[in-house]
Amino acid sequence: MFKQRVITALIMAPLALAAVFFLPLHYFAIFIAAAFLIGAWEWSLFCGYTTKSSQYSFISVVALSMALIYWQLPDTAYWPVQLDQLSNSVLALGVIWWLIAVLLVLSYPRSSQSWAQGHLRRALMGWFTLVPAWTALLLIRSVDFYQSSYTGAWLICLLLGIVWAADIGGYFIGKPFGKRKLLPAVSPGKTLEGMLGGIGFVMLLVTAVAYHLGFPEETATWYLAALVLTILSVFGDLSESMFKRVAGLKDSGSIIPGHGGILDRIDSLTATAPLYAVLVALIGGFA
Template identity: 65%
Template sequence: MFKQRLLTALVLAPLALGAVFYLPPIGFAIFLGCAFLIAAWEWASFCGWQTLPSRLSFTVGSAFWYLLCYQALPQQLAWPVQTNLLAESALWIGVGWWLLAVLLVLSFSKTKALWQQHKLFKAIMGWLTLVPSFAALLLLRNVNYEQSTFTGAWLICMLLGLVWAADIGGYVIGKPFGKHKLLPEVSPGKTLEGMIGGMVFVMALLTGVAAYLQWPEGVALWYLAAFILTLLSVFGDLSESMFKRVAGLKDSGSIFPGHGGIMDRIDSLTATAPLFALFVAMLGGF
């Protein structure tokens, strides 16, 4: 299983980074849209929709929201730029949902009865999970594109690095040393040691980047942001586990050998992308 996971990751990581760095904005939007459409298809099973028409309906509805984001959000963001109300609203909606999602995860045994039988509620939760993160990644990629095609790509790379470091650290430390279950009623495999391991890996990565950049001004804020985002990435994973548990699923899909579905790969990314983009906005101004 570990070898399968490793080989799949060695294929997926270069593919994702290649799309981020070398596709033009329209190409990146199409690539991102395809990935998020597959994620929507998988989310339909979280809602309890198993038939082709029902799953297709949710996926098409998601495509509408993605297309609306692409059409409505700024196509170019200078660095720094003027405040954009629509962009910030989309991101704050995502952050607001994740604050609620954290509460739902922490109170899972008490609150699941309020929503687990309601397919429409779970569909709305899916759109609140997917659409703001889709918007956040589009916005990040378009930052300063006219001046430098790689500015936004490096921002997304930083976000991916944080998410991957937290995931790798959680696996490497949690697998052999995990003793204290984090939230066993939500995800039996998640441990406190794994969460701490993920945090250590993220901080080590950030320290390496900061040292390479000769400790730029404001680096203390980077550590605070990284701490918050790493915690949120854990809850992104736990939130998806919560929905899979209610739906009676082990994985969101089987598209990636050893990794499950796309939602299994981007759960932490969907949680962190809106807040990361807001942190960028606070520093850069969109």
């Protein structure tokens, strides 16, 4: 299983980075929308939808939301300088949702009493998980796009680096040294040592980036932001585990060999992307 996971990751990671760096903005939007709509299909199972009509209805709502957000974007995107009320509001909703999601995870299983039996509530949670994250990635990719098409790509690359470093550090430290269960009611495999290992790997990544850039004065802010994002990425994983547990599923799907479903791979990304986009707008230094 581990060998299969590694082989799949070695194939998928270059493809994802190639899409981030080389696809035109509208093709990039379609590319990530396709991935997220597969995620919407998987989320429909979390909702307890068993008929094709209900599953397609949920996917259609997510797709139409993405289309509306993309349609109303200016022809020449200058985010985050140019105010875009709808997409910025969606980002804010995404950040608020993840604050709520963290509380739901921390209070599980008691918290599930308020939403586990409601198909519509779980569908709404899925919308808040998928649509703001898709919006965040699109907006980040559009940063200074018509001045330098690679600015947003490098920003997404850094976000992916944080998520991947947290995941890798969590595995390689948590697997041999993990003893203290983080939230066993949600995910028995997650340990405090694994989370600290992920944080350590991310701090090494931030240090490498800061060193390459000559340790700019914003470095301390970068460390703090990376710490928050790393912890949030862990809760993205835990949140999906919580929904899978309620739905009685081991994996969100089986589309990726050795990795399960799309949601199993982008859970941390959906949690971190909206806040990361907000941080880019606030401390990115764009004017």
